[in-house]
Amino acid sequence: MTEDQPLYEIFYCSELAQDLPATAVGAIVGQARARNAQRNITGLLVFDGMRFCQHLEGPRDAVEALMRRIEQDPRHVDVRVVHQGPLESRRYSGFGMGLAESEGPDLMAGVHALEGEAALKHFLALRPSFDISG
Numbered sequence: 001m002t003e004d005q006p007l008y009e010i011f012y013c014s015e016l017a018q019d020l021p022a023t024a025v026g027a028i029v030g031q032a033r034a035r036n037a038q039r040n041i042t043g044l045l046v047f048d049g050m051r052f053c054q055h056l057e058g059p060r061d062a063v064e065a066l067m068r069r070i071e072q073d074p075r076h077v078d079v080r081v082v083h084q085g086p087l088e089s090r091r092y093s094g095f096g097m098g099l100a101e102s103e104g105p106d107l108m109a110g111v112h113a114l115e116g117e118a119a120l121k122h123f124l125a126l127r128p129s130f131d132i133s134g
Contacts (some may be wrong), residue, residue: 005059005060005061006059006060006086006087007057007058007059007060007086007087007088007089007090008057008058008059008060008063008064008084008085008086008087009055009056009057009063009083009084009085009086009087010055010056010063010064010067010081010083010084011053011054011055011056011081011082011083011084011119011120011123012052012053012054012056012067012070012079012080012081012082013051013052013053013054013078013079013080013082013108013111013112013119014051014052014054014070014076014077014078014079014080015050015051015052015076015077015078016047016050016051016052016075016076016077017074017075017076017077018077020075022047022049022050024075025045025047025099026099028075029045029097029099032045032097033096033097036058036066036096036097037096037097039058039059039062039065039066040058040059040062041056041057041058041059041062041063041066041096041097042056042057042058042090042092042093042096042097043055043056043057043058043092043097043098044092044097044098044099044100044127044130044132045097045098045099045100046099046100046101046102046108046123046126046130047099047100047101047102047108048101048102048107048108048109049101049102050108051108051109051112052076052108053108053111053112053123054070055091055092055120055123055124057087057090057091057092060086067081082114082115082116082119082120083116083117083119083120091124098132098133099132099133100130100131100132100133101131102130103129107126107129110122111123111126
């Protein structure tokens with residue numbers, strides 16, 4: 001992947017499949033970090049014990065291919081792309097794929113209730129409150 005390709009972002013929300021323990025998230029992220037780095041994808045995954053919100057950024061082809069894989073992944077249910085579009089510059093250049101656990105379900109429930117750019121803006125406003133490991 002070349003960085004010449006314009007940047008693209010996708011923000012989606014989903015839920016952890018009921019038969020999976022919350023501890024499965026660490027394995028998901030561990031596998032994703034290496035693959036995403038190869039594809040020049042950066043982003044942030046926030047998990048509250050039940051819900052995921054993830055913001056992905058990188059070359060459009062790579063980000064869209066990753067989103068198709070996520071939509072087919074049985075570990076995610078109720079996958080909903082909330083916002084997508086061209087991106088001027090990366091928001092996550094300091095790390096590859098960050099992981100944060102949200103304190104309680106209320107923060108992510110608020111993001112899940114919104115659509116489009118409003119959901120993304122709400123998520124980005126919450127970012128300083130997340131303890132991000134990357």
